[in-house]
Amino acid sequence: MRAAAASSGAGLRRRAELVRQPGPQGVKSPSLGLLMREFAVLLGGGKRGAIGEVAPARDPMPVMILPGFGAHPARMRKMGAALEQAGHVVYDWGLGFNLGPTPENFAFLLARVARIARVSGRPVALVGWSLGGLFAREIARLRPDAVARVITLGSPFSGDRRANNAWRAYQAITGHPVDAPPIPCDFAAKPPVPTVALWSPRDGVVAPRSACGWPGERDRAVALRCTHLGFAASPESIAEVLAQLDRPD
Numbered sequence: 252m253r254a255a256a257a258s259s260g261a262g263l264r265r266r267a268e269l270v271r272q273p274g275p276q277g278v279k280s281p282s283l284g285l286l287m288r289e290f291a292v293l294l295g296g297g298k299r300g301a302i303g304e305v306a307p308a309r310d311p312m313p314v315m316i317l318p319g320f321g322a323h324p325a326r327m328r329k330m331g332a333a334l335e336q337a338g339h340v341v342y343d344w345g346l347g348f349n350l351g352p353t354p355e356n357f358a359f360l361l362a363r364v365a366r367i368a369r370v371s372g373r374p375v376a377l378v379g380w381s382l383g384g385l386f387a388r389e390i391a392r393l394r395p396d397a398v399a400r401v402i403t404l405g406s407p408f409s410g411d412r413r414a415n416n417a418w419r420a421y422q423a424i425t426g427h428p429v430d431a432p433p434i435p436c437d438f439a440a441k442p443p444v445p446t447v448a449l450w451s452p453r454d455g456v457v458a459p460r461s462a463c464g465w466p467g468e469r470d471r472a473v474a475l476r477c478t479h480l481g482f483a484a485s486p487e488s489i490a491e492v493l494a495q496l497d498r499p500d
């Protein structure tokens with residue numbers, strides 16, 4: 252029991268140290284005003300709106316939805332329902348709340364995507380919100396045979412990992428530095444499948460440039476006018492995901 256208590260205490264101290272780390276010089280996060288808009292959405296103040304009629308997909312496919320950091324797949328239920336209305340077969344990622352990467356949960360996702368592709372008889376489209384998009388890019392980089400395309404929603408794959416307003420919370424919860432995850436990864440490396448980055452200048456969590464990326468890090472970048480939390484359920488975001496899934500490779 253003493254050993255367990257000591258280990259727990261060491262873990263808490265480690266997290267406290269990670270939270271106290273200073274931000275890097277020259278790296279800008281979204282403004283406080285934009286961040287406050289995110290809290291308004293979280294508290295129900297943001298207007299999400301109705302999706303409206305969904306047109307049938309040109310080529311229905313299996314689609315996996317991956318939630319953002321700290322979020323549950325239920326936050327993307329509205330998007331999943333619209334994709335199903337279009338004719339896609341939608342899967343959630345199967346891990347509940349997204350509390351960061353571990354070797355175990357990443358291995359689970361690699362196996363799950365491969366299994367869905369095998370059962371479906373075709374590769375899977377991955378739609379990842381924020382941290383979920385980083386998972387999606389890595390899965391596609393390692394298993395391109397099982398992935399049809401990747402669509403990221405406000406995912407910070409480019410530039411400094413601290414160009415956002417969530418990195419201290421991330422480090423406090425995961426217990427590791429945001430730029431040193433416990434799995435081998437290269438977030439800026441473009442996966443060898445069609446890769447689309449949706450980003451927003453109104454994002455109050457992730458710096459727009461980090462979510463947009465540079466040519467060579469993604470195939471296309473599309474600017475929306477939603478908040479970071481709005482990527483999960485806003486009509487604009489859902490309509491763009493549907494359009495990108497319908498776009499020929």
